[in-house]
Amino acid sequence: xxxxxxxxxxxxxxxxxxxxxxxxxxxxxxxxxxxxxxxxxxxxxxxxxxxxxxxxxxxxxxxxxxxxxxxxxxxxxxxxxxxxxxxxxxxxxxxxxxxxxxxxxxxxxxxxxxxxxxxxxxxxxxxxxxxxxxxxxxxxxxxxxxxxxxxxxxxxxxxx
Numbered sequence: 001x002x003x004x005x006x007x008x009x010x011x012x013x014x015x016x017x018x019x020x021x022x023x024x025x026x027x028x029x030x031x032x033x034x035x036x037x038x039x040x041x042x043x044x045x046x047x048x049x050x051x052x053x054x055x056x057x058x059x060x061x062x063x064x065x066x067x068x069x070x071x072x073x074x075x076x077x078x079x080x081x082x083x084x085x086x087x088x089x090x091x092x093x094x095x096x097x098x099x100x101x102x103x104x105x106x107x108x109x110x111x112x113x114x115x116x117x118x119x120x121x122x123x124x125x126x127x128x129x130x131x132x133x134x135x136x137x138x139x140x141x142x143x144x145x146x147x148x149x150x151x152x153x154x155x156x157x158x159x160x
Contacts (some may be wrong), residue, residue: 001159009068010039013075026159039064095135102131103150107157117154124150 013035106127110120125146138139141149 006068007039007066008037009072013068013071036065091113095132095138098132099128099139099141100134100149100153102128102135103153104157105131107150107153110154111157117156121147121150124154 001086008069060079089116106124107120110123128146
């Protein structure tokens with residue numbers, strides 16, 4: 001392995017960090033510092049090894065490759081965790097939007113039918129339970145939260 005290949009590998013790793021986001025840069029600062037230090041040591045040790053006749057760079061190459069492998073494995077693992085968190089947030093947002101949409105639809109129907117406040121509240125809650133059970137299961141709002149949400153949407157529809 002040549003030194004250029006090792007430096008190119010390090011450059012690719014840093015580009016990957018920048019694409020994933022700055023929070024990962026802070027978390028991986030110590031690991032990157034040791035990688036950079038090892039690369040600098042290998043770069044500076046090359047001419048010294050050639051002038052003294054020792055094969056220091058050749059001796060350090062397997063260790064540097066192991067270090068690069070560990071760094072890339074850590075980067076891939078952290079990127080995977082970050083992606084899972086991001087998609088989890090997206091899924092939760094979709095469930096929340098579906099729940100709000102179902103409640104608004106039922107609230108419009110209840111107001112259009114002229115239902116009383118209590119009957120309308122029960123109607124909207126039952127409609128939401130039947131139309132978006134996955135969202136309710138995933139978000140699991142308390143009954144107080146659900147009642148407050150239903151009442152606020154009913155007031156919003158009646159206020160129009």
